[in-house]
Amino acid sequence: MTARRTAARDRWVTLGVFMALAAAWQALSLVFTAEAQPGEPMVPGWQVLFSRTLLSMSDYFQGGFGIRPISEGGVRSYPAAVLSLLGNSADTLLRLAVGWLAGALAGTLLGLAVSWSAWSRRLVELPAQFLRTLPLLAMVPLFQLWFGSYFIGKVAFVAYGVGVLFFAGVVNAVGNVPQIHIDNARTLGAGQWRLYGSVVLPAILPELRATMLLSLGAAWAAVLGAEYLGAQSGLGYIIVFAQQFAFLDRMFLVALLIVVYTSLSFWAFDRLSAWATRWAPAAG
Amino acid sequence: MRRGAAGRFAAAVDPLRLAGPVLLAAAWWAMARALPPSLLPPPLAVLRRVAADFLAAPELTYYGLDNASLLGSLLYTVQNVVLAVALGTALGVVGGLLAARIALLRAVIDPMMLTAGTIPILIAAPFLLIWFGVGRGSAVALVVFNVAVVLYLFARRAAANLDPIHEAAARMLGATPAGAVRDVLLPGTVPEILGGLRIALAGAWGLEAIAELLGAQQGIGKVIEVLAGATDVEGIMAALLLLGAVAVVADALAAAAIRRLAPWTTPARLAAA
Amino acid sequence: MIALDHVSRRFRRADGQIVQALDDVSVTIAPGEFVCLVGPSGCGKSTLLQLVAGLLEPSGGSVNVAGQVVRGPAPERGMVFQRDSVFPWLRVIDNVQYGPRCRGMKRAARLALAQQYLERVGLAHVARAWPRELSGGMLKRVAVAMVFANGAEVLLLDEPFGALDYVTRHQLHDVLLDLWEESRARTGRRTVLFVTHDVDECLVLADRILVFRAGRLVDDFPVAAPRPRTADSLLLADMVAHRHRLLAHLGLERAAPRAIAGAAAQ
Ligand SMILES: Nc1ncnc2c1ncn2[C@@H]1O[C@H](COP(=O)(O)OP(=O)(O)OP(=O)(O)O)[C@@H](O)[C@H]1O
Ligand SMILES: [Mg+2]
DSSP states (O other): OOOHHHHHHHHHHHHHHHHHHHHHHHHHHHHOOEEETTTSSSSHHHHHHHIIIHHHHGGGGOBBBBBBBBBGGOOOOOOHHHHHHHHHHHHHHHHHHHHHHHHHHHHHHHHHHHTTTTTHHHHHHHHHHHHHSSSGGGHHHHHHHHHHHSSSHHHHHHHHHHHHHHHHHHHHHHSSOOHHHHHHHHTTTOOOHIIIIIIIIHHHEEEEEEEHHHEEEEEEEHHHHHHTSSSSSSHHHHHHHHTTTTHHHHHHHHHHHHHHHHHHHHHHHHHHHHHTTSSSTTTO | OOOOOOOOOHHHTOOHHHHOOOOHHHHHHHHHSSSOOOTTOOHHHHHHHHHHHTOHHHHHHTTTTTTTTTHHHHHHHHHHHHHHHHHHHHHHHHHHHHHOOOHHHHHHHHHHHHHHSOOOOGGGHHHHHHTTTSHHHHHHHHHHHHHHHHHHHHHHHHHHHHOOOHHHHHTTOOOHHHHHIIIIHHHHHHHHHHHHHHHHHHHEEEEEEEHHHOOOOOSSSHHHHHHHHTTTTHHHHHHHHHHHHHHHHHHHHHHHHHHOOOGGOOOHHHHOO | OOOEEEEEEEEEEEEEEEEEEEEEEEEOOOOOOEEEEOEEEEEEEHHHHHHHHTTOOSSSSEEEEEEEEEOOOOTTTEOSSSSOOOOOSSOOHHHHHHHHHHOOOOOOHHHHHHHHHHTTOGGGGHHHHHHHHSOOOHHHHHHHHHHTTTTTTEEEETTTTTSSSHHHHHHHHHHHHHHHHHHTTTBOEEEEEEEEEEEEHHHHHOOEEEETTTEEEEEEEOOOSSSOOGGGOOOOGGHHHHHHEEEEEEETSSSOHHHHHHHHHH
């Protein structure tokens, strides 16, 4: 069987598996009908998820577009529910994106600066390793005490988690750049700055690809962790808030949304980094 | 830019490398001087706090913790992680190796595992809290879940990457199917599986801690939670430092185990680092 | 002029052993000279080239080029490395225009230049390819084009044609000789240091041959045959004598020891 036909078959199988899972969930909802509260089933079927559960998302609406939030006497409605999901998603995604970008930028720049000379690299090796091993998720409360439970606190937390990974990844990758490429560039007339721009940076990209994907996972975990433990909005906030009342259906709906977002973000990252390292022999 | 080609021993006693942690502590100390101690206590104060609360921490009893010492809380957390990593490893490795050899199983499990590998496992924590309650169960389940997914992916890839010629050679030399698994599949995949174990272990500490933060009666995460309620930064940093030290030691042990168990494939770069 | 004055270079291997790669080498090379370096594997040829390039520092003695002590690499001294040095993240044409870009040449000019040198090494058709898509010999030619396009006054070539087939290798000899003879403002010709293991290649190309053994310069003699040289030039009586002398140095022939001793004493 050719590789392409295998890939096509795998796609069908994947689709089939997810359809089967969805059907199994529906079957389970018919068998297991317990309710956490009247109208809040423990195993919500799809028809419930996309009607009552979706509607209940209005509860987390902050207001806007001429629609009043529940807290100010508004009523549940689909527009409010959809706007609520969009608004909370935007909050989470903004925290994620700003935090990731800041962390990646700071970590990369610091890593490159430290790699400028061999002795500074040796100096930071152990501290970087230690900071990387320090369990990130356990540090949520510390960041909240430092920065408060506002936007900046979550961004700082995500940026820290991502930055530490990038810093360690960059320092390690620079150490692995083949000496011959550096020598070659220098004999062709490249100065130290150009050496960094045209040799070190592209040469570390393939190794950094793993760091990028790893850091994206860390960023998602960080933003969720931060929202679990203190936020007034965001998808993670909805999940823990719903958990306190055992609203499994709401948790499930938001979790599904997060799965879609993470899958999309990983897919986009993968494509982007594959393009940036398309010169590498095994771009797989 | 030349990477120092000194051996392991030379690297271990390299004074510049050893100066690194001192520098980190010095930077911390300098920052602590500029900030109020309620925000960032100096390193020595945190170390003193670790020592003071290690065996008995009366103020934790006051906050309602059963196990009122850092050591006791740490032991609880370590127990959970060890239990969960062992369970998750068994599940993940068996699943991954089976899936690598049985096409039907692979077709069914792979899509789920690949998706589970990208989503933040943390998403499952609130669900587990509802299903398993606030006891040991939900935290352990969360870590088991994560470890199993990571090790499934590593084991499956390792088995797929294994050149089938080795297995064919073993069979040709008279090995039974079970013998081929024992003599070829296991040793051939062990290095990558152990690498995955190290990654899973590194993630396990944070997951266990945040599961305890979200809802538990004991553990270092619970300690951090009550101290956060009391805005006790010094106490939090003491707990974090201890947990970090345990994570570092566990990682070093795992790395040493890899060198012992799979000496034939230790990459040169690892050996020289 | 390149002047090595009592140059030695030691390496410390990872296992702690000290290697004396070059041992008290003194030699002066005139501007425009085409010098071939031969000697058994591991005798220090690459080390010498790297010292002149400024990629290594001598452990003792000094290296001067054009009256200046060498303090680091510079684009006036181009080097073709023994190992693959082409940047895998640049397309072939971008590799070749890398040096001119470092010098700040305008885009159109450096593209034309790169294209011209790719044609000269016979690779115009793969200008937009990635290096991973080329064969070993093609990669080597890209590396050669990279350095040639940069127009250095001193060319340091470390077995540049070692991996090439017979035909391509002879074509590249012509390219190299053209480049060498291109008139330079300061020196007339370029200066070439060429490392090779191929005795015939060395005789066809060189003005002068340096023979190394275990880090020491053991022989140094001129090749006076007229240019352009062809395969027939190798049949000249002088050339035959040179050839025997080289083969003896490489341990392939039990040559008349007196001939060598006499030549070395000159
Ligand atoms: N970076 C290094 N570290 C340790 N030893 C080295 C290093 N570079 C070269 N050497 C040693 O120096 C000696 C000379 O090496 P060099 O590369 O100059 O040989 P060569 O004459 O170019 O050989 P070949 O013809 O095989 O290319 C060798 O014994 C080699 O092992
Ligand atoms: Mg050499």
